[in-house]
Amino acid sequence: MGSTETANLIYLVLLGVFIGGGMLMAFRGQLGAMLRQASAWALIFAALIVGYGLFTDNRxxxxxxxxxxxxxxxxxxxxxxxxxxxxxxxxxxxxxxxxxxxxxxxxxxxxxxxxxxxxxxxxxxxxxxxxxxxxxxxxxxxxxxxxxxxxxxxxxxxxxxxxxxxxxxxxxxxxxxxxxxxxxxxxxxxxxx
Structure with missing residues (x-):
């Protein structure tokens, strides 16, 4: 893994920690609501990735x-x-x-x-x-x-x-x-x- 890939990985991990920490703070004591929100966003994100892959010419x-x-x-x-x-x-x-x-x-x-x-x-x-x-x-x-x-x-x-x-x-x-x-x-x- 090159230095650019390592820097991107570190950025994504820090972004994930930041977003996850924010969700934990926003939904304190409401674990079920937090999991529903996280699942909904994960599905939206996955749909965007699949859509991008289907409608762009990666070849x-x-x-x-x-x-x-x-x-x-x-x-x-x-x-x-x-x-x-x-x-x-x-x-x-x-x-x-x-x-x-x-x-x-x-x-x-x-x-x-x-x-x-x-x-x-x-x-x-x-x-x-x-x-x-x-x-x-x-x-x-x-x-x-x-x-x-x-x-x-x-x-x-x-x-x-x-x-x-x-x-x-x-x-x-x-x-x-x-x-x-x-x-x-x-x-x-x-x-x-």
Whole structure:
């Protein structure tokens, strides 16, 4: 659990203690009335959560990729955060990437490198990269196998980031394997001839 999740949990516990204490003070000596009120509010809260889940499209938070295998064409819809997310199999492990045309190479986080069978502790972090968060060390690697739907590539140049990274980046060392890259109508289109 990260620091944000811990802070949210502490906030919710304190809020619950505050509300519970207020109810105990308001209904002193009326335990039955307090339980009825608490039950009614719990049902209202549960109904709101269920309603939100039914009437919102929670799938937009997940990476969605439409792969047209017969045409060698991949369409990636823009996510709500404004980025293009895609899942590729790297050495047999599914890894979520953010497409980054400004990145020279495919950049793996340490966690994603481990999932792909690359042990960051055995790498030489001899490179440097300038990021929005400052300069980080990088270790060059070659990805044995990269799969996007039916499209399979081998020996793709990549680096493992020595710093903190939320998501791995799908950079130009992979994107250059396509003949055409186009952004149109909220979709990133990748095509091979």
């Amino acid at each position: 937009t938070h997940l990476p969605r990729t439409a792969v047209f295998q017969s045409e060698g064409r991949v369409e990636i819809p823009r996510s709500r955060d404004g980025h293009y997310h895609v899942v590729l199999d790297i050495n047999g492990a599914p890894i979520e990437f953010i497409v980054d045309t400004g990145a020279t190479d495919v950049v793996l986080s340490r966690e994603d490198a481990l999932r792909a069978g690359i042990d960051p502790d055995n790498l030489m972090f001899s490179g440097m990269a300038r990021t929005a968060n400052g300069t980080v060390q990088t270790a060059p690697v070659r990805l044995r196998q990269v799969e996007l739907g039916s499209l399979k590539d081998e020996n793709i140049r990549a680096v493992v980031n020595g710093g903190e990274m939320r998501r791995s980046l799908l950079g130009m060392s992979y994107l250059n394997t396509f003949d055409r890259i186009e952004i149109n109508d909220g979709r990133l289109v990748l095509e091979r001839g």
